[in-house]
Amino acid sequence: MQFGSFENDGIIFLIAFLLISGVFAAKFSNRIGLPSLVLFILVGMLIGSDGLGFIYFDNAEIAQMIGILALIIILFEGGLQTKWKTVRPVAVPSISLATLGVLLTSLITGFAVHLVLDVSWPEAFLFGAIVGSTDAAAVFAAIKERNIKAKLGATLEAESGTNDPMAVFLTIMFIEIINQPDTSFWNMFPSFLWQMGVGLLLGIGIGRLASFSINRISLESSGLYPIFTLSFGLITYSVASLLEASGFLAVYVAALVIGNLELTYRYSISQFNEGFAWMAQILMFVILGLLAFPEHVFQIDVITQGLIISFVLIFIARPLAVYASLIKMKYSNREKLFLSWAGLRGAVPIVLATFPIVAGLDNAALFFNIIFFVVLTSALVQGSTINVLASKLGLMGPVKDTPHHSIELISIAKANAEMVQFQANQDNDVVGHKLKDIDFPKRATISAIVRGDRLITPYGDTEIKPGDFLYILVSRKYKDELKKMLNKKKDQK
Structure with missing residues (x-):
């Protein structure tokens, strides 16, 4: 498609408009206690063909690519900000939630989907796998700046940063089972172990290499250090993907390593990645909003089916998965209840919902619309009440004392x-x-x-x-x- 100067100027103006709208949406969401992702998505739906008609967008492959790139940036920023001393005590329960928890959530939700949508078992479990994981972008945004107890905040952040591999593995596995019915879970299980193991090792190795390189290199401008740091995040995902390992896990682990080692220009690197992660989050959710057509998402059948599945996911599947995953671990019933409620769904399920579309499955469009509605329901119901529930359960921690100042040498x-x-x-x-x-x-x-x-x-x-x-x-x-x-x-x- 050819773009003239007017069209190019219009595209630039539109991007600027989206970013400005996203900034105001984030500010407005904090005032009313509504997750910003909901407003970002609504902006995308508003300017889409079913709204004001500014943009017609229905390319699932491009949306998938943008979503993956944005998730890399968001996970990388989240890992940089995570303190190992906070995560270390909750590493085992977080991994249990990220693996067993996702599997149980997917299976229980799949049973409900089979009954509600009257689809085959592989298709039902595919749906469950897509919505089975909590979302890093949603959780990081919801927990950041809120005074949730450090133990619970660390558990949620570590879980959301490491549970994507299981969700991606299950999604791809069930797509293959649908396309090739003779495919076996047990034949693919070694692949999962490879993805997790190699992803973890790559993250640790590249993270240490990145930290060493950042501290040893002498660059002419301090502004180059954040770019140099982020490039390691992109390299980590690429190398992991080439080796058929989990790129998302590798990126998060690499950032966790970098953020917890000595790092020159730490403040500049942190500020750059935080701003870039916000930009990625805004554009990602707006694009995903564009991909959803309101006339399809808000049909009475989709709403009815979506509400039933959301109820099962929020009130049955997630709580059962949390309680089963944390058996004999040092979490009180109040803490387990909070972790059950705070398992937000966001960009990851919507991005994964594009996989069946790209694969050309029969019910892909139906799945996308209902999954989109489920994500909105989760964000609206759970995301807006996290602070209230934490306060009611007595799980609020001390006020976070984050410095909004810095003194840093130029050279x-x-x-x-x-x-x-x-x-x-x-x-x-x-x-x-x-x-x-x-x-x-x-x-x-x-x-x-x-x-x-x-x-x-x-x-x-x-x-x-x-x-x-x-x-x-x-x-x-x-x-x-x-x-x-x-x-x-x-x-x-």
Whole structure:
């Protein structure tokens, strides 16, 4: 298709309009407690052919490609922000939810789909597999900035970051069973083990390589470091896919490794990826909204069937899967109830719903419409009530103290020095001491202290208090010594 200058200008204007609409939608969603993905999707449906008619879009392959690329960016950003010390205690239950939980959710939902839609068992279980996993984009957006208990937030984030391989595996397997009835689950099971194992190893290996490269390379501009970092996320997915391993798992693990190792220009890298992930999320959900035609999604039959399946998924399948996956694990009934409710569906089921369309299955269009409706139902019902339920169950944690400030050198690599950010906690040995009484390493200088919303100029008599953010300029040679001193506990001798 040929585009003239007017058409090109129109496309650029439309992209700008979508991004601006997405930003305002995100702001509006926070005020009313509605997940932003719902508003993004509605924007796409509004400008589509059944709405204002600005765009006609029905290419499932392009939507699938955009969705996969956006999910890579979102997973990468989520992994960078995840702290290993928070995830490590919940690694086993998260993996159990990401594997056994997805399998049980898929099977239980499949039984309901078989009865409601009157389709074959393989088709019913295919539907269940598509909606069986929680969505990283939806969960990260819902949990971020909310004061859910750290244990539960970490469980949900780790589960959503690692459960895509099981969902993708089951989706592809049931498509193959439908197309080739003699295909066996047990024949494909070694493939699943390969995908998980190789994906995990690739993520760890490339993550360590990325961290080493980022810290050793000297670039002319600080703006190149975030781009260099993100490129490793894309490479990780590509290499994993070429080896027929799980690209999504590899990307998340690689980002988790990078984010928890020493990283130069950490703040710039974090801010860039956060903004880019928001842009990817906006465009992805808008595109998926364009792919759905309201006149098809909101038919009375689709609504009725979608509500029944949503009820089974939300109130039966997910809770049973959570309770079964967390048997003999240290979660209270209240925590299990919350994890059951917070299993949001989002972009992943819609993207996976394009797989049957691309494969040319008979009921692909019907499945897409109902799955789209199920995702909207999950986002509206569950996503808008997460905070309320957590509060009612007494599962709210302390207010998150995330610094919205940064002090960072422009030429940190060339200066052979770094600006270390450290938040003082009550149990740190430095708390309660004056700066002049603290034995800082050589070539370490306190540049600033941020206390609440105030910037404090450090003097020798300045006392460090709990919650203070310290910004310390230190030579790389003495960085490890500085961190060891800062992290020393009061009861350590």
